[in-house]
Amino acid sequence: MLQSSQWFSEIAADxxxxxxxxxxxxxxxxxxxxxxxxxxxxxxxxxxxxxDGCTMLSSRDNFLYHEMMSHPAxxxxxxxxxxxxxxxxxxxTLKEVLKHPQIESAVQIDIDERVTRLAERYFPELAESNxxxxxxxxxxxxxxxxxxxxxxxxxxxxxDSTDPVGPAAGLFTSAFQADCRRALAPHGVxxxxxxxxxxxxxxxxxxxxxxxxxxxxxxxxxxxxxxIYPSGWWSATMASxxxxxxxxxxxxxxxxxxxxxxxNAEIHHAALxxxxxxxxxxxxxxxxxxx
Amino acid sequence: MLQSSQWFSEIAADxxxxxxxxxxxxxxxxxxxxxxxxxxxxxxxxxxxxxDGCTMLSSRDNFLYHEMMSHPAxxxxxxxxxxxxxxxxxxxTLKEVLKHPQIESAVQIDIDERVTRLAERYFPELAESNxxxxxxxxxxxxxxxxxxxxxxxxxxxxxDSTDPVGPAAGLFTSAFQADCRRALAPHGVxxxxxxxxxxxxxxxxxxxxxxxxxxxxxxxxxxxxxxIYPSGWWSATMASxxxxxxxxxxxxxxxxxxxxxxxNAEIHHAALxxxxxxxxxxxxxxxxxxx
Numbered sequence: 173m174l175q176s177s178q179w180f181s182e183i184a185a186d187x188x189x190x191x192x193x194x195x196x197x198x199x200x201x202x203x204x205x206x207x208x209x210x211x212x213x214x215x216x217x218x219x220x221x222x223x224d225g226c227t228m229l230s231s232r233d234n235f236l237y238h239e240m241m242s243h244p245a246x247x248x249x250x251x252x253x254x255x256x257x258x259x260x261x262x263x264x265t266l267k268e269v270l271k272h273p274q275i276e277s278a279v280q281i282d283i284d285e286r287v288t289r290l291a292e293r294y295f296p297e298l299a300e301s302n303x304x305x306x307x308x309x310x311x312x313x314x315x316x317x318x319x320x321x322x323x324x325x326x327x328x329x330x331x332d333s334t335d336p337v338g339p340a341a342g343l344f345t346s347a348f349q350a351d352c353r354r355a356l357a358p359h360g361v362x363x364x365x366x367x368x369x370x371x372x373x374x375x376x377x378x379x380x381x382x383x384x385x386x387x388x389x390x391x392x393x394x395x396x397x398x399x400i401y402p403s404g405w406w407s408a409t410m411a412s413x414x415x416x417x418x419x420x421x422x423x424x425x426x427x428x429x430x431x432x433x434x435x436n437a438e439i440h441h442a443a444l445x446x447x448x449x450x451x452x453x454x455x456x457x458x459x460x461x462x463x
Numbered sequence: 464m465l466q467s468s469q470w471f472s473e474i475a476a477d478x479x480x481x482x483x484x485x486x487x488x489x490x491x492x493x494x495x496x497x498x499x500x501x502x503x504x505x506x507x508x509x510x511x512x513x514x515d516g517c518t519m520l521s522s523r524d525n526f527l528y529h530e531m532m533s534h535p536a537x538x539x540x541x542x543x544x545x546x547x548x549x550x551x552x553x554x555x556t557l558k559e560v561l562k563h564p565q566i567e568s569a570v571q572i573d574i575d576e577r578v579t580r581l582a583e584r585y586f587p588e589l590a591e592s593n594x595x596x597x598x599x600x601x602x603x604x605x606x607x608x609x610x611x612x613x614x615x616x617x618x619x620x621x622x623d624s625t626d627p628v629g630p631a632a633g634l635f636t637s638a639f640q641a642d643c644r645r646a647l648a649p650h651g652v653x654x655x656x657x658x659x660x661x662x663x664x665x666x667x668x669x670x671x672x673x674x675x676x677x678x679x680x681x682x683x684x685x686x687x688x689x690x691i692y693p694s695g696w697w698s699a700t701m702a703s704x705x706x707x708x709x710x711x712x713x714x715x716x717x718x719x720x721x722x723x724x725x726x727n728a729e730i731h732h733a734a735l736x737x738x739x740x741x742x743x744x745x746x747x748x749x750x751x752x753x754x
Contacts, residue, residue: 175467179481188507189690190470194479216479233661370524370690397688397696399480399661404695405688431739438736445733447725 180212180220182227184402187371191227191400193217199294204286206339211294217400219294221262223287223334227400231295234264237365238298239435240396240443241408242268245328245363247425247440248410248417252327255279256355258314258343260332261287264298266307269330271430278307283339285311315342321355329356331364336375344379349386353413360413362388368403369395373453376407380454383411392417393450394443396434471503471511473518475693478662482518482691484508490585495577497630502585508691510585512553514578514625518691522586525555528656529589530726531687531734532699533559536619536654538716538731539701539708543618546570547646549605549634551623552578555589557598560621562721569598574630576602606633612646620647622655627666635670640677644704651704653679659694660686664744667698671745674702683708684741685734687725 181192200211218231261282336344388411398406425437491502509522552573627635679702689697716728
């Protein structure tokens with residue numbers, strides 16, 4: 173085993189690789205009704221949140237994930253006003269969403285309130301928009317919340333979840349995605365974290381199929397680096413209720429009235445580029461074997 | 464320490480992170496006059512070459528690096544015929560270069576012949592173009608070879624080196640780059656591996672400065688994923704003898720007469736997109752502190 177009292181290691185068992193961060197101290201550990209949460213102070217990445225043994229976010233590199241889970245979808249929609257975040261309990265995605273001045277409401281629905289309370293304590297920079305009057309923080313089952321949501325009541329749904337096992341498994345199904353589609357207004361956009369292009373091509377392919385099965389008219393994957401996630405390369409997949417996702421509000425993204433650390437209009441366009449192996453895997457017949 | 468007989472770990476000490484691969488067996492180990500080379504059979508990444516404790520390449524993910532070290536530079540030059548690879552002893556870059564039908568000569572100059580001999584044995588798929596009549600494999604000091612090269616005799620120089628310590632330190636200097644510029648013909652392009660955008664922004668910034676100091680008219684960084692390298696995110700930086708690097712032979716890249724696994728025209732364009740933090744760091748005053 174790869175174990176050391178000085179390092180936190182996440183092992184990607186199927187791919188027989190691991191990523192480790194040197195730790196200064198364990199700051200917190202608890203078992204909630206839903207999952208086990210640990211917080212570490214690391215030597216090189218600031219604070220680290222771990223859920224059920226998987227790295228969730230670090231102070232140093234969460235900007236990549238949070239910016240890419242929010243800005244591309246928001247600049248793809250012609251006029252996003254009503255946003256819902258499923259999961260996202262660390263509030264980092266919520267903070268990015270609320271940077272867009274036209275947002276009227278942003279509801280974050282995480283099943284586990286403890287994630288948010290610990291983020292407020294150990295990642296206060298991510299929680300700094302929680303008191304925004306446009307923000308609403310709910311702690312309940314996102315799958316049921318979306319089922320009960322009024323049809324056509326949302327412009328963007330962001331699925332900022334853990335991996336497709338345990339509490340998040342229900343978020344990786346076309347039944348959930350069909351509920352999302354019903355809750356979206358015309359021009360609505362769903363974006364969902366979709367794992368590593370190098371390690372999880374099968375999950376990515378199934379997500380595109382599920383989105384089309386759910387009735388979405390188009391789906392596109394965004395690619396971005398994420399050092400602390402398995403393989404260091406991550407993705408999010410967008411689906412459009414009725415559009416084609418081939419364009420975005422480029423000039424608005426170029427002239428955005430807020431700062432980012434990774435995202436810009438050029439990066440948005442670049443994130444949509446499909447590697448050859450990915451393009452071939454999506455085009456392969458349904459029964460093809462995908463590594 | 465992060466040690467286990469079942470795993471190979473590379474620790475990025477300055478950033479207090481590590482990447483590990485589970486090993487099935489150590490296939491080879493030797494100390495050459497230049498460096499220590501180890502070869503492992505891994506559980507999830509095929510074979511792995513390690514030099515002086517740093518992962519160099521794996522069977523599984525080397526396609527990312529080798530394609531991005533070759534095709535963008537070759538499709539940037541209007542008519543590349545004479546190529547030189549400094550380092551690159553595993554022959555993977557040479558193989559990609561020789562996929563371009565117009566290439567007349569490709570000289571690979573690695574100081575350590577043992578890297579090539581071990582690649583031939585443990586990564587035979589990378590060495591399959593070594594017998595191409597256009598290829599020439601030399602085993603000597605690349606810095607001196609470039610100093611002696613006839614002025615204007617090369618179209619592309621690819622610096623496929625280890626990190627800027629030990630045998631490769633001399634490759635990260637403007638004196639070496641000025642020698643490269645002299646050896647390049649008009650429209651010549653230099654491309655050099657330039658470390659992790661997340662971990663090594665200082666090195667990247669110094670490389671741009673060194674390239675301009677060496678007389679190149681433009682420099683641009685390409686970004687790409689690389690699971691086994693520190694942070695999982697890597698870069699290569701191009702410099703042009705007299706062009707501006709803002710365009711490439713897009714239609715030729717789109718219609719390329721060979722297969723790739725990552726690179727295509729869309730990916731080429733995407734790799735040039737500059738993250739916000741990178742753009743700001745390059746624009747910062749020379750004495751600014753760069754993380």
